[in-house]
Amino acid sequence: MINLRGVTKIYGSGQTEFRAVDDITLDISDGEFVAIVGKSGSGKSTLLNLIGTLDSISVGSITVDGEEIGSLKGKELARFRNQKIGFVFQNFYLEPEYTVRECVEIPLILAGSFGKENTEKVDKALKLVDLSDKMKSKTKTLSGGEQQRVAIARAIINDPHFILADEPCGNLDGKNSENIMNIFKNLHAQGRTILMVTHDEQDAHMAQRIVTLADGRVISDEKNTLFY
Amino acid sequence: MKRILYFIKTEVRLLKKSIIIIALILTVFLSAFMGALSVRMDFVNGFYSYLDENFSSYVIVAYRLKTIDDLMKISPDELYLNNKTWLTCAVTLENAEGQAMETTDISENAGLYSDLGAILVLNDKTKSKLDSASDALVSGQWNSGERQICVDKKVAEFLSLAVGDTVSIIPKEPSAPQLSYVVSGIFDREPLKEDYFFNFYYYITESNEFEFSNARMVYYDARSAHASFSKYEDTLGSLSVTGLKYPLSSPITDYFRNIMPIKLTLDVAVALFFAVMVVIVYTLMTMFYRQRKPFICRLKLLGAGSGTVFGIYFGIAVAIFLVVTLISSGFGVLFNIYFMHLCETVFELSFRTTFSAVVPLLSFAVLTAFTALMFALSGRRIRSDIIAQEVKAE
Ligand SMILES: Nc1ncnc2c1ncn2[C@@H]1O[C@H](COP(=O)(O)OP(=O)(O)OP(=O)(O)O)[C@@H](O)[C@H]1O
Ligand SMILES: [Mg+2]
Numbered sequence: 267m268i269n270l271r272g273v274t275k276i277y278g279s280g281q282t283e284f285r286a287v288d289d290i291t292l293d294i295s296d297g298e299f300v301a302i303v304g305k306s307g308s309g310k311s312t313l314l315n316l317i318g319t320l321d322s323i324s325v326g327s328i329t330v331d332g333e334e335i336g337s338l339k340g341k342e343l344a345r346f347r348n349q350k351i352g353f354v355f356q357n358f359y360l361e362p363e364y365t366v367r368e369c370v371e372i373p374l375i376l377a378g379s380f381g382k383e384n385t386e387k388v389d390k391a392l393k394l395v396d397l398s399d400k401m402k403s404k405t406k407t408l409s410g411g412e413q414q415r416v417a418i419a420r421a422i423i424n425d426p427h428f429i430l431a432d433e434p435c436g437n438l439d440g441k442n443s444e445n446i447m448n449i450f451k452n453l454h455a456q457g458r459t460i461l462m463v464t465h466d467e468q469d470a471h472m473a474q475r476i477v478t479l480a481d482g483r484v485i486s487d488e489k490n491t492l493f494y
Numbered sequence: 495m496k497r498i499l500y501f502i503k504t505e506v507r508l509l510k511k512s513i514i515i516i517a518l519i520l521t522v523f524l525s526a527f528m529g530a531l532s533v534r535m536d537f538v539n540g541f542y543s544y545l546d547e548n549f550s551s552y553v554i555v556a557y558r559l560k561t562i563d564d565l566m567k568i569s570p571d572e573l574y575l576n577n578k579t580w581l582t583c584a585v586t587l588e589n590a591e592g593q594a595m596e597t598t599d600i601s602e603n604a605g606l607y608s609d610l611g612a613i614l615v616l617n618d619k620t621k622s623k624l625d626s627a628s629d630a631l632v633s634g635q636w637n638s639g640e641r642q643i644c645v646d647k648k649v650a651e652f653l654s655l656a657v658g659d660t661v662s663i664i665p666k667e668p669s670a671p672q673l674s675y676v677v678s679g680i681f682d683r684e685p686l687k688e689d690y691f692f693n694f695y696y697y698i699t700e701s702n703e704f705e706f707s708n709a710r711m712v713y714y715d716a717r718s719a720h721a722s723f724s725k726y727e728d729t730l731g732s733l734s735v736t737g738l739k740y741p742l743s744s745p746i747t748d749y750f751r752n753i754m755p756i757k758l759t760l761d762v763a764v765a766l767f768f769a770v771m772v773v774i775v776y777t778l779m780t781m782f783y784r785q786r787k788p789f790i791c792r793l794k795l796l797g798a799g800s801g802t803v804f805g806i807y808f809g810i811a812v813a814i815f816l817v818v819t820l821i822s823s824g825f826g827v828l829f830n831i832y833f834m835h836l837c838e839t840v841f842e843l844s845f846r847t848t849f850s851a852v853v854p855l856l857s858f859a860v861l862t863a864f865t866a867l868m869f870a871l872s873g874r875r876i877r878s879d880i881i882a883q884e885v886k887a888e
Contacts, residue, residue: 311886320795321882341799348797355885359792363508375497376797420796432885 268294268317268428268459272326275312275482286312288482289326294461296427299454301470301490302463304479310463311432313479317461318351318430319343331427348376352421352429356436358413360420362406366397369405370419377424391419395449411442418449422458429453431462435469447472498805501793502813505786505806512785516778517814523774524822524857527767529829531853534760536830537837540845586664589653594664633657634679643675650680771857772864779811779865783872791884804873811865815858823854 275287287309294300302310315321317328323336330350338346353359361369367388374384392398395415400408405416414434421429431450435443447469454460464470471492478486506513588594628636634657637644645655655661659677783790790803827849838844 312882315882315885320885341801344794344797344799344802346797347795353795357885359795359885361789361792364504368504372793373796375500376793376802378497380496380500424797 267296267329267331268292268461269329270317270326271328273313273316273323273328274325275309275316275321276324285482287316290479290482290484291326292477292484292487294459296459297454297457298475299450299460299473300462300475300477301473302461302477302479303465303467303470304485306465308479309482310479312482314430314432314461314463317428318353319347344376348373349424350426350428352418352424352426354414354417354421354429354431354434356433358405358410358417358437360405360413360416363404365402365404366392366408366416367401369416370423373420373424387423388419391423394422394452395419409442410438411445414438414442414446415449418446418453422453427459429458429460431460433463433465435464435466443469495805498802498809501802501806502809505810506813509782509786509810512782513810513814516782517818519774519778520771520814520818521821521825523767523771524818525825525829527764527771528822528826528853528857529833530760530763530767532826532830532849533833534757534764535850535853536834536845536848537760538757539848587649587653588662588664589655590660591654593653595649595652630681630683632680632682634677636681637678639678641673641675642678644679644681645677647680647682650677655680771861775861775864776868779807779868780872783807783869788884791881795881795885800873804869808866808869811869812862815861815865819854819858819861823849826853 270290270292273287273290273292274285277284277286290313302313304310312321316323317330317335319335319338328335330346333346335346361372364372370388370391371384374380374387388401389398392401395418397412397415397419400412405413408416414437418434421431429450434450435446438446443466450460450462451472460473462469462473470476471490474490476486476488476490477484586594586596632647634644643661645653645661649655653661655677657677657679660674661677663673663675786807790798793803794800827847830849831847834845834847
């Protein structure tokens with residue numbers, strides 16, 4: 267469960283004060299696949315970052331599985347990011363000099379896991395995103411679609427409850443987008459909760475529920491009737 | 495710990511070039527710092543011991559003695575005010591025929607010294623010791639009464655003295671009374687244990703080189719003199735005021751002229767190298783941290799705590815410092831040896847080259863502590879909102 271209560275993010279102060287996210291109250295149940303849409307600058311990324319503890323909340327509160335994330339600090343915060351959330355970004359955000367295997371293994375290492383156990387998990391995750399044959403390549407040598415699949419493998423390696431994806435297909439062409447969306451569908455089918463920011467209507471309609479933002483506020487929140 | 499080591503390994507692999515460059519630059523300056531500092535230490539220590547050995551016997555006119563009895567009144571405590579206090583005293587010894595010799599020193603046990611041997615004047619301290627040393631007597635007895643004296647056999651030979659003869663002790667002060675002593679015994683120094691004769695501070699001089707107007711004791715306080723080089727100069731100055739000319743022709747006065755600027759230069763160099771080192775470490779390490787900021791952000795995003803991030807970069811820094819300190823210590827020693835060789839050839843000052851482990855340990859500790867502080871501070875700055883910005887920036 268993710269519960270947002272009056273969540274507001276204010277940038278700047280006084281004259282330059284700007285509410286990127288303005289008083290959003292939202293509940294996301296376990297196993298939901300939610301698409302967040304809206305015009306550029308409507309606060310989609312900001313909202314996702316707030317949920318993912320990548321930015322600090324100005325007003326309001328967010329609880330994830332009953333845990334108030336605004337009060338997480340130090341080791342708790344690190345554990346939360348490591349165990350509860352898998353991040354996927356538009357620009358992949360990988361280690362360019364790492365091999366695919368090393369890159370996907372990082373969250374496991376940070377969780378304090380080493381050795382054969384990791385190898386098995388990495389193999390499994392890479393198989394899921396169909397990258398088993400690129401295991402030893404450096405991530406910078408991969409295509410955009412492949413890089414995004416590495417990012418997804420990395421996001422799911424610790425088996426998190428929630429996947430936060432910010433325009434995962436924003437830098438990909440139609441074929442690759444479809445590929446990625448299919449992976450998300452599979453992950454959803456396996457019971458994961460997915461929050462995906464997108465400006466692509468087609469992608470949005472892959473989700474169960476579509477939340478539309480404008481000027482930092484929710485202007486519509488509806489079930490996707492086309493969801494199959 | 496294991497995860498920190500894992501990332502240290504991967505980071506070192508990726509940052510090989512930067513690390514080598516940092517290490518090289520640090521090696522240059524740390525070598526210079528350690529070289530200058532160890533030269534400074536050896537130089538100053540060497541100079542002090544040089545002064546202690548060669549200079550101490552002459553300095554400061556502390557007492558003006560009119561009679562040998564005045565001399566006797568000085569307690570050993572007064573004479574040994576500090577751990578290194580020496581005295582010299584000069585009187586003239588004359589036999590009945592008017593034949594004379596000079597003494598040069600006085601010591602704790604109230605013996606007079608000449609370049610020929612000791613002349614023992616009784617005091618309570620010597621008496622108890624000498625009573626048990628009869629095998630050293632060549633003839634007569636140890637002096638036991640007023641106005642008795644024992645002389646070394648070489649002194650006796652020089653002044654043609656036999657037991658029962660009278661000898662005059664003439665202070666250099668013309669107005670001071672002369673005293674007559676009867677020779678009660680003649681002794682051979684050899685069988686006597688060293689401690690009967692104190693530490694044998696024989697500052698043997700040619701008798702006629704002393705231009706004392708009267709008997710003077712020379713007093714040198716090593717501790718206060720070590721407080722500064724200028725103390726030595728003051729000492730020399732006070733000697734010339736009292737008319738004691740002997741040490742003024744000493745080559746040490748010439749060394750002062752060279753030593754002061756050398757010491758000052760070394761002090762400035764040490765301070766400068768150290769300051770430059772700190773600036774360099776600061777610059778390189780912040781560059782290092784900045785260069786890896788995207789990686790650090792990604793690592794934090796994936797669940798690395800601040801402790802892990804700190805551990806990785808601090809670990810790398812410590813490894814660099816360790817290697818650099820070892821190499822620089824080597825260069826420092828070489829530089830030290832070379833510099834001391836220069837001292838010997840240019841200034842004719844020879845100092846022992848030592849290398850104190852304190853120097854590398856201290857510089858390693860300082861660099862490490864400084865970097866720890868720096869990394870702790872910059873680590874705190876990479877907070878959550880920075881990660882969001884970094885994600886947007888990429
Ligand atoms: N660090 C910041 N300081 C000031 N304003 C910011 C900051 N980050 C975001 N904003 C502003 O907040 C608003 C929302 O930004 P956000 O990135 O959430 O938009 P978005 O909906 O993700 O847009 P896009 O579809 O273009 O990615 C924008 O107007 C942006 O300029
Ligand atoms: Mg965005």
